[in-house]
Amino acid sequence: MQVFKLFMKILKKKLLLSAACVASFLALCIITTVTNSSEKTFTDTKIDICIFDEDNTPESQALVDYIAARHNIKEIENDRQAITDALFYSRIDYALTINKGYAQKLADGETEGMFTDRHLSESYGTAYMNNFLEEYVSCINTCIAGGESLASAIDTTGKVLSEGTDVVMISKPQGSGLSDGNGYFRYLAYFMPAVMISSLSPVLMTLNKSEVRFRTNCSTIRPVSAAFQIFAGSTVFVASVWLLFITAGVFLKGEFYSGNDWWCVLNSLLFSVISALIALLVAMLMPKSDMLMLVANVICLGMSFLCGVFVPMELLSDSVKRAGQFLPAYWYTMVNEMINGTAVFDKIKLVSYIGIEAAFVAAFAAVALLLFKLKFSSVRQS
Amino acid sequence: MEQTVVKIENLVKRYNDLIALDHLDLTIKEGEVYGLLGPNGSGKTTTMNCLLSLLTFDKGNIEIFGKPMSPTAYDIKKDIGVIMQNVAVYDELTVRENIDYFCGLYIRDKQERRRCVDEAIEFVGLEDFTKFYPKKLSGGLLRRLNIACGIAHKPKLILLDEPTVAVDPQSRNKILEGILQLNKNGATIIYTSHYMEEVEQICTRIAIMDKGRKIAEGTKDELKHMVKNTDTITVEMNDLPDSVLGQLKEMPHVYSVTYEDGKLVAACSGGKHNLIRILEVLQKNDLSFGRVYSEQPTLNDVFLEITGKALRDKED
Numbered sequence: 001m002q003v004f005k006l007f008m009k010i011l012k013k014k015l016l017l018s019a020a021c022v023a024s025f026l027a028l029c030i031i032t033t034v035t036n037s038s039e040k041t042f043t044d045t046k047i048d049i050c051i052f053d054e055d056n057t058p059e060s061q062a063l064v065d066y067i068a069a070r071h072n073i074k075e076i077e078n079d080r081q082a083i084t085d086a087l088f089y090s091r092i093d094y095a096l097t098i099n100k101g102y103a104q105k106l107a108d109g110e111t112e113g114m115f116t117d118r119h120l121s122e123s124y125g126t127a128y129m130n131n132f133l134e135e136y137v138s139c140i141n142t143c144i145a146g147g148e149s150l151a152s153a154i155d156t157t158g159k160v161l162s163e164g165t166d167v168v169m170i171s172k173p174q175g176s177g178l179s180d181g182n183g184y185f186r187y188l189a190y191f192m193p194a195v196m197i198s199s200l201s202p203v204l205m206t207l208n209k210s211e212v213r214f215r216t217n218c219s220t221i222r223p224v225s226a227a228f229q230i231f232a233g234s235t236v237f238v239a240s241v242w243l244l245f246i247t248a249g250v251f252l253k254g255e256f257y258s259g260n261d262w263w264c265v266l267n268s269l270l271f272s273v274i275s276a277l278i279a280l281l282v283a284m285l286m287p288k289s290d291m292l293m294l295v296a297n298v299i300c301l302g303m304s305f306l307c308g309v310f311v312p313m314e315l316l317s318d319s320v321k322r323a324g325q326f327l328p329a330y331w332y333t334m335v336n337e338m339i340n341g342t343a344v345f346d347k348i349k350l351v352s353y354i355g356i357e358a359a360f361v362a363a364f365a366a367v368a369l370l371l372f373k374l375k376f377s378s379v380r381q382s
Numbered sequence: 383m384e385q386t387v388v389k390i391e392n393l394v395k396r397y398n399d400l401i402a403l404d405h406l407d408l409t410i411k412e413g414e415v416y417g418l419l420g421p422n423g424s425g426k427t428t429t430m431n432c433l434l435s436l437l438t439f440d441k442g443n444i445e446i447f448g449k450p451m452s453p454t455a456y457d458i459k460k461d462i463g464v465i466m467q468n469v470a471v472y473d474e475l476t477v478r479e480n481i482d483y484f485c486g487l488y489i490r491d492k493q494e495r496r497r498c499v500d501e502a503i504e505f506v507g508l509e510d511f512t513k514f515y516p517k518k519l520s521g522g523l524l525r526r527l528n529i530a531c532g533i534a535h536k537p538k539l540i541l542l543d544e545p546t547v548a549v550d551p552q553s554r555n556k557i558l559e560g561i562l563q564l565n566k567n568g569a570t571i572i573y574t575s576h577y578m579e580e581v582e583q584i585c586t587r588i589a590i591m592d593k594g595r596k597i598a599e600g601t602k603d604e605l606k607h608m609v610k611n612t613d614t615i616t617v618e619m620n621d622l623p624d625s626v627l628g629q630l631k632e633m634p635h636v637y638s639v640t641y642e643d644g645k646l647v648a649a650c651s652g653g654k655h656n657l658i659r660i661l662e663v664l665q666k667n668d669l670s671f672g673r674v675y676s677e678q679p680t681l682n683d684v685f686l687e688i689t690g691k692a693l694r695d696k697e698d
Contacts, residue, residue, distance in 0.1 A: 002486040006472070013474045211470035215531070218434050218464045219487035220456040 003207075003216075003226045007233030010203045018199035022241070025191040026248055029184050044164075047093040047125040050076040050086070059103035062154045066136065066161075067096075071129075083118055093125035094118075096133075107150045109141055136161065184249055185264045185336050189329040190304040192272055195241055196279035197296035200234060204283035205292075227372075234276060242272040260339045263350065267335045270357045274328045277364035284371045303329040313337055328360040384411040386448065387539055387570045388433065393442035395428055395594070402428045403439065404594040410572060410587075415565050417585030418574040419681060425594040426574040430543050433572075434464065446539065460488055463537030463569075467544040469528045471516050478503065478512040481530050488535035502534035506560065522553030529557065533564060540564060541572045546580060558584050578681040588681070592689050602681065609687045610637065610651040611679045615660055617646040618672040626667045633659060646671075 049071050053060045067073070076086050076095065086092045097116040105114050115133060119126040139160060143153035207213075207230060216226060246265060250256055257265055282295055304310050306320055307329035313321070324330035331353045338350050388410040395403040403425050410416045418426045431437035433444060435453045444451045446458050471480045481499045489495045503509055506526040516524060525545065533540060542561065546554045562584055565571050575581050581588055582602050590598040590605070598605055622641045630639045630646075635653030639646070650656040657676050664671055 002483060006475075006483055009479070010472065010474045206472065206474060209470075211466065211468045212472060214436065214466060215464060215470045215484060216487060217436055218459065218462065219484070220460045221487045222454075222456070 001229060003221070003229035004233050007203060007207065007230055008236075010206050011199065011233070011237060014199050014202045018195050018241075021191055021195045021198060022244065025187065025245075028187065029248075029252055044070070045125075045128065046071050047129060048072045048074050048091065049094045049096060049129065050074045050083070050092050052078045052095075052097040054100045055098050055102040057103040059106055059150065059154060060098045062158070063098060063102075063136065066158055067132075069162075070132075087118065087120045093123070094129045096129070103150070106137070106140060107144070109144060111137055111141070184252060185268055186309055186333065188245060188268055189271060189307065189309045189332050190300050192241070192245075192268075192275040193278055193303065194296055194300045196238070196272075196275040197282055197292065197299065200237060200276060200279040201283040201286070201292055201296075202289050204230070204234075204280060205286065205289050208283065234280070238272055238276045242269055260345075263339050263354075264336060267332060267339075267354065267357070270354065270361065271328065271332045273361050274332075274357065274364065277361065277368060280368050281364060281371070284368065284375060303327050306330070308333045308337075328357055331356045331360075384413065386410070387412050387414075387446065388416075388572065389443075389445040390429070390433070391443045391445075393429070393432060393439055393444065395425075395432060395437070395439040402594050403432065403442075406442070406591075406594065406596055408589060408596065410570060412570055413565070413568070414587055415561070415571040415573060415585045417581035417588040418572065418591060419576065419578060419581045419588055419685075420574075420591035421576055424591040426591055427543055428594070429591075430541055430572070430574060433541065434462070460535070461538040463532045463535065463540040465529050465532035465540065465542045465545050467547050469516070469524050471524075471527055471531060473516050476513050476515055477508055477519070477527055477530075480516070480527060481534050484531040485534035498534050498536060502530040505533070505563070506530040507556075521548070522550060522556070525549055525553060525557060526560075529560060533569075537569060539570050539572070543574050544576070546575070546577065554580075578685075582681060590681070590685055590688070592685075597688050598684065605681060605684050606679050609679055609684050611649050611683055611687065612652055613650050613656060613679070614677045614683075615648045615650065615657050615674070616677070617648075617660070617664065617674050618644060619646060619664070619669060620644060622646055622669065623667070626663065626669065629663055629667075630660060633663070636660070 049067065051064050051067060051073060053064055064073075074086070074092050076082055076092060083092075083095045087095065095118040097118075099114060099116055102114050105111070114137065117126075117130070119129075136157060139157040140150075140153045143156045144150065148156060217223070245268065278299065282292070282299070286292060286295060306324040307327050308316055308321075308324065309329060313333060316324070321330075335350060335353045335357075338345050338353070386409055388408065390406055390408040393403050393406040394401070406425070406429065408416075408429075418429060420426050428437065432439045433446070433451065435444075435451050435455065446455075447461065449455065449458055451458055472483070475483060478499065481502050482495065485495050485498050485502070489498060503512060506529055508523065508526055508530060511519060511523060516527065519527060529545065532542075540561075545561075546557055549557065558580060561571060561573065571584075573581065573585060585602070587601055588599070588605060589596045598608060600608070627639060627641055630636060630648060635650050635656055636648050637651050638649040641647075648656075648660055657674070661671075661674065
């Protein structure tokens with residue numbers, strides 16, 4: 001097992017970069033798990049507002065009630081200094097004064113001078129509230145123009161605007177598994193090739209250095225035995241990294257895998273093998289290790305952006321998706337999406353996607369074998 | 383009777399239209415330091431690669447230790463050591479780990495291997511550097527490590543392919559002494575180089591190669607006797623009249639005389655006392671002269687005379 005031991009010794013020297021990749025991935029996952037846990041459904045934003053009704057009419061009271069039903073009403077003394085302090089210390093987002101004559105102006109179809117508003121800056125909340133009031137007044141004006149009385153128009157507006165819009169989240173996570181929105185398995189499509197190319201490729205390149213390979217070929221070790229030992233070393237490394245990710249996943253999830261999670265585990269295993277084969281091909285085709293990190297970034301980032309790892313699949317254009325279908329990460333992501341509920345779960349499709357990944361494994365392995373025969377055969381033709 | 387260690391018969395290797403080895407025959411006996419001398423591209427390294435079964439060939443036979451050599455002839459390979467021109471070690475391993483690794487490709491037994499590694503380290507004088515990584519070693523020490531990796535398993539046949547390229551003179555001498563020591567210890571050596579001085583210094587028998595062919599073979603003295611030139615006499619002098627130059631050209635055994643840049647150069651073929659006779663002619667004509675020296679023919683002269691070209695470029 002001389003070559004196997006050599007593999008491990010060289011790997012030990014190259015592990016620093018790999019460890020950095022793994023650590024950054026796990027750190028990212030922990031952060032996303034902690035911060036994303038509560039943002040799983042859509043709710044209307046409510047802003048904190050204080051209202052001063054100087055008109056004091058049934059129409060103005062209707063507006064106050066309408067706002068109160070949708071936002072948080074805060075009681076503030078109607079004093080310039082008190083309002084400024086409340087805005088400064090963010091106790092309120094908006095101070096609205098319904099000016100005297102509001103009801104009359106509403107009846108006359110006027111829109112100027114109805115309100116006086118105060119806020120700190122042109123914030124999101126300010127724009128939202130301005131739009132809210134404009135929509136309310138505009139709707140009443142439309143109803144009056146349509147022949148309704150003011151009281152009826154206010155009623156109608158209240159009913160019309162209370163009809164909410166159904167919002168469906170594009171990536172709606174189901175269940176609490178790691179296949180969900182925190183992206184543990186999704187981001188693996190970026191990190192696994194990165195770890196493999198940064199660690200496995202340099203080891204294989206070192207072992208394939210022409211001078212030392214020449215010396216090895218002159219020795220009594222059989223090429224098949226040497227290749228098998230390198231294969232064994234690579235397998236141990238890939239399995240270790242994969243197991244580390246899977247074990248870390250259990251800790252992040254807080255419970256052992258169950259149900260459909262196992263599909264994700266199988267999917268990640270297949271993708272780990274694909275990543276190792278990509279690293280092998282990179283090692284065979286790269287003449288020098290100087291450009292290795294550049295190549296790793298091009299492959300990992302390129303594949304991630306084309307295959308819906310960083311940008312959700314739904315947001316990708318059809319042409320990008322078509323291009324992505326030629327990459328293994330696309331099918332890896334498709335499997336994950338099906339398992340986490342973003343796409344419709346269809347077992348036949350799921351198995352076929354996994355089959356496509358297996359086909360990638362076979363194709364990459366065939367190319368690697370061919371390259372090995374052409375470039376690294378112990379007996380050369382020329 | 384000395385056993386034949388290497389026998390190459392009628393070896394032909396073609397790269398498309400280029401004939402790299404052209405019906406090459408070589409026989410190397412046990413205990414020899416056999417030099418393969420030739421310019422770049424003459425086929426030395428191709429011969430080595432064919433010999434090690436690392437390269438296929440079109441025609442011919444190769445036998446080592448009386449057995450046909452093949453890529454799977456591991457019983458032969460175990461007794462062969464290879465030291466190449468380029469240093470072939472792992473930068474990620476220490477000196478000791480490197481030697482141990484390459485020795486381990488031949489010797490499985492841990493204790494025996496440890497002994498062999500210790501002896502190899504001692505042989506090349508790297509005792510103080512066993513924990514150093516190759517990048518921390520000087521060029522000379524690196525070459526010594528390269529040699530240690532090739533000989534640690536105690537091979538009976540050692541192939542050295544230009545092991546002193548880009549090595550300082552001190553390290554070169556150390557390496558050459560080491561090679562002679564290995565030969566004394568019983569190893570047969572095949573040494574390729576285009577440094578004729580080295581080949582002259584250590585090789586007991588030499589083959590001169592050009593364009594894939596062996597154009598001459600023998601001991602260095604035998605090779606020098608193959609050429610017309612027996613000695614070249616150089617006389618430094620300020621002036622040489624044409625009449626005297628004519629007299630010198632008429633002398634017996636002098637086949638070429640030139641006078642350039644204040645130097646009279648006379649190439650002689652055979653005969654004795656050529657130097658005395660030339661000086662007598664100069665004295666008779668009242669010509670004064672400065673330094674006088676006579677040189678024996680070199681292997682470069684042999685190569686020059688056989689092929690009509692120098693063995694290596696002057697800048698080498």
